[in-house]
Amino acid sequence: MSEQHRPDMILWFFLVLFVISIFLLGWLIWPFISIIVLGAVFTGVFRPVYTFFTRAMRPSFASMVTCLLIFLVVFIPIVLFVGILSKEAFDLYRMARDAVLSEEIKTLFEKSRVLDRINLVLNHFGITLSGDELNSVISDIAKTVGFYLYEQASAIASNALRFLFDFFLMLLVIYFLLIDGGEILSFIENLSPLPAEQDTKLFQKFKEMAGTILLVNGFAGMIQGIFGGSVFAFFGLKSPVLWGLIMAILAFLPIVGIGVVFIPAAIYLFLSGRIGAGIFFIVSYVVVSGIVEYYLKPKFVGRRVQIHVLLVFLSILGGLKLFGILGIIYGPLIATAFLTLTDIYHASYQKLVEPER
Numbered sequence: 001m002s003e004q005h006r007p008d009m010i011l012w013f014f015l016v017l018f019v020i021s022i023f024l025l026g027w028l029i030w031p032f033i034s035i036i037v038l039g040a041v042f043t044g045v046f047r048p049v050y051t052f053f054t055r056a057m058r059p060s061f062a063s064m065v066t067c068l069l070i071f072l073v074v075f076i077p078i079v080l081f082v083g084i085l086s087k088e089a090f091d092l093y094r095m096a097r098d099a100v101l102s103e104e105i106k107t108l109f110e111k112s113r114v115l116d117r118i119n120l121v122l123n124h125f126g127i128t129l130s131g132d133e134l135n136s137v138i139s140d141i142a143k144t145v146g147f148y149l150y151e152q153a154s155a156i157a158s159n160a161l162r163f164l165f166d167f168f169l170m171l172l173v174i175y176f177l178l179i180d181g182g183e184i185l186s187f188i189e190n191l192s193p194l195p196a197e198q199d200t201k202l203f204q205k206f207k208e209m210a211g212t213i214l215l216v217n218g219f220a221g222m223i224q225g226i227f228g229g230s231v232f233a234f235f236g237l238k239s240p241v242l243w244g245l246i247m248a249i250l251a252f253l254p255i256v257g258i259g260v261v262f263i264p265a266a267i268y269l270f271l272s273g274r275i276g277a278g279i280f281f282i283v284s285y286v287v288v289s290g291i292v293e294y295y296l297k298p299k300f301v302g303r304r305v306q307i308h309v310l311l312v313f314l315s316i317l318g319g320l321k322l323f324g325i326l327g328i329i330y331g332p333l334i335a336t337a338f339l340t341l342t343d344i345y346h347a348s349y350q351k352l353v354e355p356e357r
Helices: 006-053 059-097 100-112 114-125 131-158 160-191 196-234 240-250 259-271 275-301 309-353
Strands: none
Touching (some): 006 059, 160 196, 196 240, 196 275, 240 259
């Protein structure tokens, strides 16, 4: 073998071994990838708290105190919340399964005669709505939503030891990321063949999106969920905790948001003859959503994360379908990676791949 070909063979042999080692390492840590991603997201959000603590104590102790704060702020409320959520979700599923909900809807339609009035208009277009069909659709939706949320809550309750293990493993990841995060990023940047400024841009976009998802959208969702659940409880509607959670999740979705719950609830109140309550629902929905979506979010997010509202909407829906509840985080992060790489491509590589004109 000639000497000039030997270095090329050594390089290719090394690259094959290196790729195999990366694949094997990824295979080893893949069962914990969700924990690692969540840990990285929480690390980005709570790093200012850690930095504040480091002014008065050593980094290791500051990281420990920050993890304790995350435990108090996140873990304990989840544990307290799961029991209530499980009961309300199962009650909703049972009502839909046992036709209790169907009877209530049927009585409501008969009492209000609203379906007859709607059909008078729809008959001009050759369309007729059947009360049984609407009843069946609403009951099926309630059954599906109730059973899904009951399963999620029950999974946490029945696998409390696993949930506890996963949460403390996430805290361990956060502990070391807070202390050694800079060194880990430098290690990744040194491995990356991209220029340093492009690596920095990618990491910065991920950090900004993670902060937006958890801090801004999470806080906005919590406000709307607590408000919605409180309004449901005040007006005597069933399952306020359950609907508050659903509204907190829907608040992440642009375009639709909590209106998916608030508007049908207002229609239900109108049909029940509670006109004042229905008007309050509509007005409060417009005011709260307007303040949160058009004042608070733009004020705190600014123009740092520029993603089209339709792409955010589709990425969250797709993330929920593929990854479950964690899709709220994964979907926008994947969209952010695509858009950031697109910007880098246009700025640095498009001219290299386009033929000269």
